[in-house]
Amino acid sequence: MLHARVKADVLKNVIDATSTLVDEAKFHISADGISLKAVDPAHVAMVELTIRKSAFEKFEADKMEIGIDMDKFKEVLKLAASDDIVDVTYDADNHRLVLKIGNLVRRMSLVDTSGMTDPKVPKLDLPCQVTVAASELERGIRASEAVSDHVALIADKDHFELLAEGDTDTVNLKLDKATLPELKTNERVKSLFSLDYFSNMVKAAKGSEGVHLNLGSDYPVRMEFDIAGGNGHVTYLLAPRIES
Amino acid sequence: MLHARVKADVLKNVIDATSTLVDEAKFHISADGISLKAVDPAHVAMVELTIRKSAFEKFEADKMEIGIDMDKFKEVLKLAASDDIVDVTYDADNHRLVLKIGNLVRRMSLVDTSGMTDPKVPKLDLPCQVTVAASELERGIRASEAVSDHVALIADKDHFELLAEGDTDTVNLKLDKATLPELKTNERVKSLFSLDYFSNMVKAAKGSEGVHLNLGSDYPVRMEFDIAGGNGHVTYLLAPRIES
Amino acid sequence: MLHARVKADVLKNVIDATSTLVDEAKFHISADGISLKAVDPAHVAMVELTIRKSAFEKFEADKMEIGIDMDKFKEVLKLAASDDIVDVTYDADNHRLVLKIGNLVRRMSLVDTSGMTDPKVPKLDLPCQVTVAASELERGIRASEAVSDHVALIADKDHFELLAEGDTDTVNLKLDKATLPELKTNERVKSLFSLDYFSNMVKAAKGSEGVHLNLGSDYPVRMEFDIAGGNGHVTYLLAPRIES
Numbered sequence: 001m002l003h004a005r006v007k008a009d010v011l012k013n014v015i016d017a018t019s020t021l022v023d024e025a026k027f028h029i030s031a032d033g034i035s036l037k038a039v040d041p042a043h044v045a046m047v048e049l050t051i052r053k054s055a056f057e058k059f060e061a062d063k064m065e066i067g068i069d070m071d072k073f074k075e076v077l078k079l080a081a082s083d084d085i086v087d088v089t090y091d092a093d094n095h096r097l098v099l100k101i102g103n104l105v106r107r108m109s110l111v112d113t114s115g116m117t118d119p120k121v122p123k124l125d126l127p128c129q130v131t132v133a134a135s136e137l138e139r140g141i142r143a144s145e146a147v148s149d150h151v152a153l154i155a156d157k158d159h160f161e162l163l164a165e166g167d168t169d170t171v172n173l174k175l176d177k178a179t180l181p182e183l184k185t186n187e188r189v190k191s192l193f194s195l196d197y198f199s200n201m202v203k204a205a206k207g208s209e210g211v212h213l214n215l216g217s218d219y220p221v222r223m224e225f226d227i228a229g230g231n232g233h234v235t236y237l238l239a240p241r242i243e244s
Numbered sequence: 245m246l247h248a249r250v251k252a253d254v255l256k257n258v259i260d261a262t263s264t265l266v267d268e269a270k271f272h273i274s275a276d277g278i279s280l281k282a283v284d285p286a287h288v289a290m291v292e293l294t295i296r297k298s299a300f301e302k303f304e305a306d307k308m309e310i311g312i313d314m315d316k317f318k319e320v321l322k323l324a325a326s327d328d329i330v331d332v333t334y335d336a337d338n339h340r341l342v343l344k345i346g347n348l349v350r351r352m353s354l355v356d357t358s359g360m361t362d363p364k365v366p367k368l369d370l371p372c373q374v375t376v377a378a379s380e381l382e383r384g385i386r387a388s389e390a391v392s393d394h395v396a397l398i399a400d401k402d403h404f405e406l407l408a409e410g411d412t413d414t415v416n417l418k419l420d421k422a423t424l425p426e427l428k429t430n431e432r433v434k435s436l437f438s439l440d441y442f443s444n445m446v447k448a449a450k451g452s453e454g455v456h457l458n459l460g461s462d463y464p465v466r467m468e469f470d471i472a473g474g475n476g477h478v479t480y481l482l483a484p485r486i487e488s
Numbered sequence: 489m490l491h492a493r494v495k496a497d498v499l500k501n502v503i504d505a506t507s508t509l510v511d512e513a514k515f516h517i518s519a520d521g522i523s524l525k526a527v528d529p530a531h532v533a534m535v536e537l538t539i540r541k542s543a544f545e546k547f548e549a550d551k552m553e554i555g556i557d558m559d560k561f562k563e564v565l566k567l568a569a570s571d572d573i574v575d576v577t578y579d580a581d582n583h584r585l586v587l588k589i590g591n592l593v594r595r596m597s598l599v600d601t602s603g604m605t606d607p608k609v610p611k612l613d614l615p616c617q618v619t620v621a622a623s624e625l626e627r628g629i630r631a632s633e634a635v636s637d638h639v640a641l642i643a644d645k646d647h648f649e650l651l652a653e654g655d656t657d658t659v660n661l662k663l664d665k666a667t668l669p670e671l672k673t674n675e676r677v678k679s680l681f682s683l684d685y686f687s688n689m690v691k692a693a694k695g696s697e698g699v700h701l702n703l704g705s706d707y708p709v710r711m712e713f714d715i716a717g718g719n720g721h722v723t724y725l726l727a728p729r730i731e732s
Contacts (some may be wrong), residue, residue: 072413075390079383096412103380103419104387109412136591143567143592146560168584168597169560175591316657319634323627340656346664347624348631353656 002029002066002090005058006095008080008101013207013227014051015077017234019070020200021047026116027068029061039119044077044199046119048235057085066090066097067111121237126214126222128185130160132175134205134225139164140173141199147171150241151195153215156188160213164195181210189215191240201236218242246273246310246334249302252324252345257451257471258295259321261478263314264444265291270360274307283363288442290363292479295353299475301329310334310341311355320350365481369465370458372429374404376419378449378469381406385443391415394485395439395458400432404457408439423453433461435484445480462486490517490554490578493546496568496589501695501715502539503565505722507558509535513603515556519548527607533685534607536723543719545573554578554585555599564594609725614702614710616643616673620663622693622713625650625683628661635659638729639683641703644676648701652683669698677703679692679728689724706730 014034018025023038028035033052039045053059065104078085087100091107099106144151144164148171154161162173171172177183198221205211205225214222223236258278262269265284272279277296283289297303324330324345331344335351343350388395388408392415398405405416421427428465442465449455449469458466467480502522506513509528514524527533541547568589570576577586579595587594632639632652636659642649648671650661658673665671686709693699693713702710711724 006405072390076387079387089247102383103417103423104383105416105418106387107416139567139590139592142563143594146563170593170595172593172595173591174593179591300718318636320631323631346627347661348627349658349660349662351633351658351660 001060001062002088003058003060004056004088005085006056006088007082008077008084008086009082009231010050010051010055010228011073011086012077013030013232014049015068015070015073017049017204017227018047019074020071020204021045021236022228024067024069024111024116025146026113026118027066028063029066030063031061033059037118037121040197044194044239045201046121048237048239051228051230055228061172063093064090065113067113067116068097069111072108076101076108079104079106090132100112121235122220123215124220124222124237126216126219127187128155128189128215129182129212130155130180130184130215131182131210131212132160134202134208134211136173136175137202137211138206140171140221141195142148143171143173144195145199149195150192151198152190152192153213153221154188154190155183155185155215157183157185182212185215187217189217189219191215191221192220192242195243197238201238204234245304245306246308246332247302247304247333248300249329249486250300250332250444252321252328252330253326253474254295254299254319254476255330256326257476258293258323259312259317261293261448261471262291264316264448265289265480266314268311268313268355268360270309270311270357270362272309273305274297275305277303281362281365284441287468288438288483289445290365290481292365292481293476295472295476299472302482308334309357311357311360313355316352320345320352323350324349333414365479366464367482368458368460368464368466370460370463371431372399372433372459373426373456374399374424374428374459375426375454375456376404376424378446378452378455380417380419381446381455382450384415385439387415387417388439389443393439394436396434396436397457397465398434399427399429399434401427402431403427428454429459431461433459433463435459435462435465436486437465437482437484441482445482448478490549490576491546492544492549492576493573494544494575494576495570496565496572497570498539498543498716498720499561499574500565501535501572501720503556503558503561504551505537505692505715506535507562508692509533509724512557512599512604514601515554516551517554518551519549521547525606525609528685532682532727533689535724536609536725537720539603539716541722543716547706552578553601555601555604556585557599560596564589564596567592567594577650599690609723610708612702612704612708612710612725614704614707615675616703617670617700618643618648618703619670619698619700620668622650622690622696622699624661624663625637625690625699626694628659629683629690631659631661632683633687635720637683638680639686640678640680641701641709642676642678643671643673643703644701645671645673647671670700673703673707677705677707679703679706680707680730681709681726681728685726689726692722 140162147166148164152163164171208225384406391410394406396407408415452469628650635654636652652659696713
């Protein structure tokens with residue numbers, strides 16, 4: 001059983017955060033809310049998402065799993081304005097979601113989840129913690145796209161830095177500790193990442209207050225941010241590229 | 245002789261309503277206004293349009309027929325803002341329209357109408373009358389495009405319904421009599437239509453107050469709406485698709 | 489040495505005015521400001537641009553020349569909002585410009601100027617002077633694109649006229665002397681120009697108060713307008729097409 005009512009925006013956030021990595025995903029539904037773990041087909045990045053019951057206008061559910069086609073759900077959500085309420089129920093007989101937006105009823109078939117396993121999220125002990133405004137990261141990434149296809153994230157006790165180096169041109173976003181909500185590290189850290197993956201993750205964080213990064217040297221980055229006004233949370237893990 | 249002055253918006257409405265079905269059309273001009281009947285090349289749909297003298301700031305005309313290339317006229321109208329006055333005269337010597345927009349004079353050649361016959365509009369006795377907001381139909385159509393290429397229009401004495409059924413997914417827009425400006429029928433009616441044609445007709449009705457539909461069972465739909473602030477009127481007829 | 493601080497809008501104006509004719513350009517920098525002369529690869533049109541020190545928030549420079557890739561500079565300027573300050577310095581060791589926008593540092597390699605010669609700007613004694621609003625020219629050009637690939641500029645003592653003639657359709661923008669800021673000519677002049685070149689030049693003048701044209705009969709047009717709130721100036725020369 002599932003019956004939820006929620007602002008379209010909240011569902012859009014959930015789908016945007018997930019669809020950057022996978023085309024289909026298995027959502028775990030329980031009485032407390034919804035959660036998801038997924039790894040991208042190239043096994044470079046991972047997403048962990050939770051959204052609590054409190055993010056919904058109404059939420060009643062039994063424990064169950066449903067598989068969703070990201071593109072199809074995105075198309076359906078485009079029928080709703082940001083503030084429109086979407087009413088969601090599960091039609092067990094036909095294995096479909098029934099989505100009501102205004103006077104419109106959209107019955108959407110679900111994806112088979114039997115082949116979908118939940119990835120194990122590795123425990124990582126990363127020495128550096130930094131919180132950056134999403135808008136700063138966005139500008140750094142947009143500038144970097146013209147010069148390289150990868151980007152270094154660097155931090156020491158006084159600065160956080162995003163660096164992209166091409167053959168002749170470079171981009172450098174350098175933020176002083178004083179301008180950052182948070183910067184904690186005992187050592188200088190530096191890791192290199194695929195710009196494409198990192199860019200998609202930062203786009204999903206658009207509109208969130210701050211993006212929290214956990215960094216090491218030649219280690220994955222853990223990126224975290226809140227969604228749904230603090231009633232949901234997204235964690236990405238992105239593997240580093242090792243400089244040759 | 246023709247000399248008319250009219251807001252660009254009115255002409256845009258006329259061209260939009262006509263160009264959904266035909267690339268070229270023959271307009272009948274008289275002292276009372278302008279009218280047109282046209283059928284699409286596949287003979288699936290028909291449009292009947294009238295626009296009265298009262299829709300114009302100024303209108304003086306003798307009885308005549310002119311053939312217009314829809315795309316060309318659309319391009320010219322893009323040069324004008326919605327509220328700009330377009331001054332239209334007929335240059336008989338060169339068989340052109342002379343269109344003045346501000347300081348700009350655009351002489352536009354006309355299309356030969358000798359091969360264009362006026363279609364006969366069939367008299368249809370359709371048992372159901374319903375008036376729906378254009379915006380509701382638009383949302384229903386947008387949702388339907390993801391699941392099917394045809395759509396059923398259904399009405400009984402209590403509801404009007406738009407239904408699109410795909411292999412696994414469905415769309416259903418169901419409007420109660422209480423929420424509709426008008427719903428009159430003595431029987432349950434249902435007809436199936438090409439989504440593509442129906443969608444274009446509804447787009448042409450965008451901005452009109454209400455779309456009036458006449459329906460039967462496995463019969464054509466007659467769609468009507470006002471344009472030019474009630475000084476013009478559009479009637480479409482769309483043939484049904486018979487369910488196999 | 490070069491150290492300048494300037495609103496992004498001013499640099500965008502400079503690049504837009506230049507990039508309509510060339511992909512790369514050599515800028516002359518001196519203590520008084522920046523200037524440029526360039527001719528397009530087909531030798532049909534020429535641009536002369538100056539921007540004075542007063543257009544900058546800060547400007548300190550030694551005499552030097554730098555070669556700039558237009559598309560690359562355009563991309564960098566897209567990272568800044570119109571009112572953002574761009575800080576520009578020259579890194580002589582690496583032959584790069586260092587552009588700072590907010591916390592972002594973009595090091596941009598320069599183009600070799602050794603093969604770029606400054607074109608000689610011909611002295612032309614053109615009998616007609618006319619000043620036209622850029623918006624009027626724009627509308628005339630947009631209308632003309634549907635009927636021809638060239639456009640005639642015509643003036644006599646009472647009117648300025650833009651005329652495009654196709655096989656069946658024509659466009660005519662006719663402006664009375666009374667509606668023009670300036671119109672001076674002792675004779676009727678008429679020259680024909682490539683619509684493509686003329687259109688790009690007028691687009692670069694978008695937002696300038698008035699476009700000053702110097703015309704003759706079957707002679708080049710000289711088009712001039714101010715940029716950067718009067719602290720910069722652009723002059724184009726465009727060769728005529730001779731009617732066959």
